[in-house]
Amino acid sequence: MFEYEKIEPVIPGNHIEGWQKIRKKQWKYVKKSLGALNVKPGEAQHIKKTLYLLEAPEFPNDQEFSWLPDKSIHPGNWLPAPMLGFFLCADQSEQAWKEIWDTYAQRGTDFDFYRDRFLQYVPHGYGLDENNQDPFGTFGGLEQRMLPYLIQSDVYTDDMFQMGRFEYRKVPWKSAHYTFAHIFSHISRAVDKNYLISPFTHAQWLHGLFVSCFNFDLNQDAEFDEESLHLYCERLVSVLNSDADAEFHPNHLKAARLLITILEDEGTPQWLRKIWADVRDGKVSG
Known part of the structure; x- marks a missing residue:
């Protein structure tokens, strides 16, 4: 019904030259955003050391579930899923995002909780730059891409959809x-x-x-x-x-x-x- 211009994310994927240097400078924003996802400070430091600058995440289909991120664990399992995988995976291709969602959707746990946190915290800026502007937002401009996964209907409906053993409203x-x-x-x-x-x-x-x-x-x-x-x-x-x-x-x-x-x-x-x-x-x- 309405067409919108595509937002170019502020947080870079690995297709951007010098993406790791840019992400290092953005950590102060990212750390605050992780708080919106209910990530504890100790876990945030682990994320910074292990996955935030990970060059080439792998996407195997048979890994055991764990929140501890390393190269053998699919970003669709990074907790809180699927938000953390969308937010911090260096591969921002459409295929990578589809695999993140498909991996998470096999279980679909805690979807309502993190969708509600997304809707609650996305409007808030977490830091001003030297020009008194908020360049990062909450998820670095990836919010536009996340939204269709979280609100799964373009029109109001009471319909539900299923992930794993759970049912959720298409419109929250x-x-x-x-x-x-x-x-x-x-x-x-x-x-x-x-x-x-x-x-x-x-x-x-x-x-x-x-x-x-x-x-x-x-x-x-x-x-x-x-x-x-x-x-x-x-x-x-x-x-x-x-x-x-x-x-x-x-x-x-x-x-x-x-x-x-x-x-x-x-x-x-x-x-x-x-x-x-x-x-x-x-x-x-x-």
Whole structure:
């Protein structure tokens, strides 16, 4: 439904010349990101020494499960899986990522826990550079590639999918309303000066999922909160200001402006178009 520009990751794979030197400089960011994955400090040091700069990870299909990474253990088994393999494997090819996922999916344990942590921590930046910018985000720009593995439907659904002995929701939020509110909140928060937001926050690639929620009676839901919608719209108004391009990251501006286009489209529910128009025109404040 929506096409997005492909993000070039900040964290390099081994196809980039001098990738190990770049990764060495990025360790301060990576170490903080590992905390978001629930990796303990001692384990982080082991990761740094053994796999972070590993030149050519092997992808055997018959290795015994272990979190301890070395050249004989598949990155699909690096715990927490599959996130650590996606994040730190030096081979960033499509085939390597497919093998990481396929290896992990044979068991599929703890998927909900780490998906929830991904959605919770991805919006937060973990360090500013000398220009007061966050160049790394949480997973170095790999978030865009991770997202289809973690949210396995482009439209809202209650359907499940199976990995190993376990079933998981394709869409992590429990209702169309929560999905709609989460995406609206996170896209608008990125253009709120009160928040430090990663340039690679996940919601910027979920407009199609947002629109699919219009098929449900969102304003009839018991959880419907018009006051919060006013706040989200008030945040979006800031991208209409003349200084917006200087104030916000280009990724956030693109996402917010596309969301505004949706809110003003005739196919959008009339009640939602009215809320946006009233806030935009100063008839009501968030």
